[in-house]
Amino acid sequence: MVLTVPTRPFPDQKPGTAGLRKPVSVFAQAHYLENFLQAVFDTCPELKGGTLVIGGDGRYYNREAIAILLRMAAANGVDKTLVGRDGLLSTPAASLLIQQSGAQGGFILTASHNPGGPDGDFGVKFNTGNGGQASETLTDRFYARTREIDRYLILEDSKQIALDRVGKHQLGDMQIEIVDPVAGYADTLEQLFDFEQIRALLHDPAFNMRFDALHAVTGPYALELFEKRLGARPGSVINAIPLPDFGGGHPDPNPHDAAAFVKLFMTDDAPEFGAASDGDGDRNMILGRGVVVSPGDSLAVMTANAHLIPAYRDGLAGVARSMPTSHAVDRVARKLGIPCYETPTGWRFFCNLLDAGKVTLCGEESFGTSSNHAREKDGLWAVLFWLNLLAARRQSVQEILTGHWQQYGRDFFQREDYFIADADAARTAIKALGKRLPALTGTQVNGFKIQTADSFSYRDPVDGSESRDQGLRVTTADGGRIVYRLSGTGTRGATLRVYLERHEPDPAKQSLATSVALAELSSVARRVAQLDALGLERPDSIT
Ligand code: G1P
């Protein structure tokens, strides 16, 4: 029997750049999750009689949320649900499953790289039938619906569905199929890369790799791909068991949060290759002995070498990067004679370009890269791309990078994040900075001439929609660039992100440490934004 439960709106259900993300304590309030889910069901009538994909990154509250979601899907007339075994599906695997099963959409339960556990965060993301995240227009409609909601539908039958075995179940009139979360995804990736070539590299006794799954969702995927299908030595995948609190760690693969893993690679006998992914498996960090690959460089190297990878052998339609990401890929695109698009931060802006066939590869400075094989960024795809590259070129990560910089110049890049407890104060400060910017053009700051200063707006070349206020940009006369924006994915306070970039064509100066190469630009950035006056003495994280 379907119950109609009376409820009233919560004021804070506006989805951010990657779905609705909140502390677990917020999600666990009575009716909170139910209201948001109902808003999606009410907004997407195609789900009635349709197929729905469900899975999450395994974090605390994943199973409870899935139990509620299944009862609500059945009550809202969904015909069939595909659920990842143990409630698991990485974000890219869910995206592929939606596409490949012809589902009308899917719910991905994740707060990505945010910490998990009872005191951590939880999140819900709705992806549409193309496998990509709901557009801003659609999430605005979800939000509008949450503002007026007064009831939700849920099946009275609360029988527990065993998620731990592949098989079929019935809940009310709805069919539930528990599917292997790994196999289909691994099959798809196997078709893109030269597994035989990678296998040969991994069998070389002189080659060692280490993948850190950070006790998040990629463990089972990485074991299957690297150790089982590609023959990497047992133990190459570490922290492979997904845990509800990610083992207490911060599941974000970046040099700040994964500092201990990075340190492993800074010795003479370190493994030749290393990588890590985040909570839901869409991010990647690539390491070589003695080096962390900057994500902007990774995208540029991939673009320059795509012809070595089976799936991209015939060339790339174009590439795209988020605005704060370095210009390294632009230089490669220019040489290849292919278009390079600059989009606002957030993967959904890439999806329109991918759907229209305008780009083949895309990436963000925040350790996200992917291709037209999916409509989400894909951490393990990036790792396989690099492995295939190393196998094809038989060079080290460092050699590939150095060679690339010699040819194109090096784009030094760094992101400095400042945590601001008072979110309103942060918004006021960035607005004030935006107002001050025009007057800065042509002035000198710390001896640097400010060349341009503006706010980034984007007109989508596919649907013509316009997105304003997507970050403040400042360029200096000597070729430096500073970008400021507030994070849209945090759940507490605010985070000011300051992105620094400078191109260095001279090979003799390319081996400088990034922090040294960007030290002066960093002081200019602090001065322009008056960070001292805001009481922000130093960044809380540098990546
Ligand atoms: C961050 C990243 C952005 C990425 C998003 C989702 O968003 O900066 O590139 O798309 O996470 O993974 P932000 O917190 O900066 O809004």
Ligand code: ZN
């Ligand atoms: Zn993620």
